[in-house]
Amino acid sequence: MGSMVDKLVEYGRDVRKSVSKLCSRYYLLQAIQVAQVLATALIFYRVCMFVADNESPVVVILSGSMLPGMRRGDIMFLWNSNAPLRTGDIVVYEIPGREVPIIHRVIRVHARGIESEQIMTKGDNNFVDDAPLYDGRDLLSRDFLVGRAVGSIPYAGYLTILLNESGVVKYAIVGALVLLSFFLD
């Protein structure tokens, strides 16, 4: 029995030696730090999703239809509450079959109660309301809403727009990061 424990301890020492030869503690520490940062970001996002009762609690503005309030690249925070919808609220809605959700302002509310609320929306910078975007529906019900905008940070989402829309910028940033990691270590 005793000899088996000794053998196991010996084996453990061998493994430890070979691991410490393969990768230094410095690299291990770096990998753990990167994993920690990623895990923290993921936990933060998941907590936001839970608190805001919303699958995308943060959205980036892509178009200018809500100018001058919302500019391209601004970040909006969304919240889902059971409070009645009001005119003037800014909502994000998603029509099945359309790829990009739309963020516009409520200009009409018809309600028999919260469950049966029906709304018409319009972009502040548009001349006409959103009826042509509703794919034949007269009004939108709550089922189509992703969330209600409650706050914003200007330009904070511009990097994601650059990364998504410009291949040159995307590869330049990724390339620069790779080069940096090679040359600065």
Place this chain on the structure above:
Amino acid sequence: MHSVMARMNQMSSSVLVMGALLLVAVAMSSQWLAREPQLRVAFRRAQVVERGAGMRHRRAGSAQPQKQLVVEFDLEADFTQAWHWNVKNVYVSVVASYNTTQLAPEGAQRRASSTVVTSNGATSDDSHVVVEHHMVLWDRVISSQDEARIFSSDLRSKYSPRHSDGSMVPLDRPMTLHVEYMIFPVVGAFTFGSSALHAFVLNAEES
């Protein structure tokens, strides 16, 4: 320990933390700087006018001119005192509200046994439910403190109040008008507010 990478890492994280703290401070400053704006709206008159068919109805094959309700009102909205460094712009709108009744959907009829009269004049009983309607008649986005004062008489509605099927609102309906606003900050949470209700009975003239 003091490699270029470590220095850059420290610096970028410091910049991010300081930036985030600055944004939170600016956003929170709105709580202390906020002042109530002065708001008042009064109904003047309403008339029904005939206009060319809108794009939606022309597409649907109906080129008939449409009857539209135009509401005229006086508006006073002064945001000059409410303006501060964290205000990017203010969305101000005049909203008309009224109630109608409609047949209750089967199986969802109201349990109330007596007839209910709401403040906006619609009555409901066992077989009917009250439908609330809120419609923006006029709106404007104010982008600077210089233009943050609106004193206008005889403003006309920009949007014709109508139901989802294109029909006009009932012309003999008790209604209310009120001013709503939304302050859009540079950073932080939106602020909503509204004026007192101005009640009137819509008696529209045909032109």
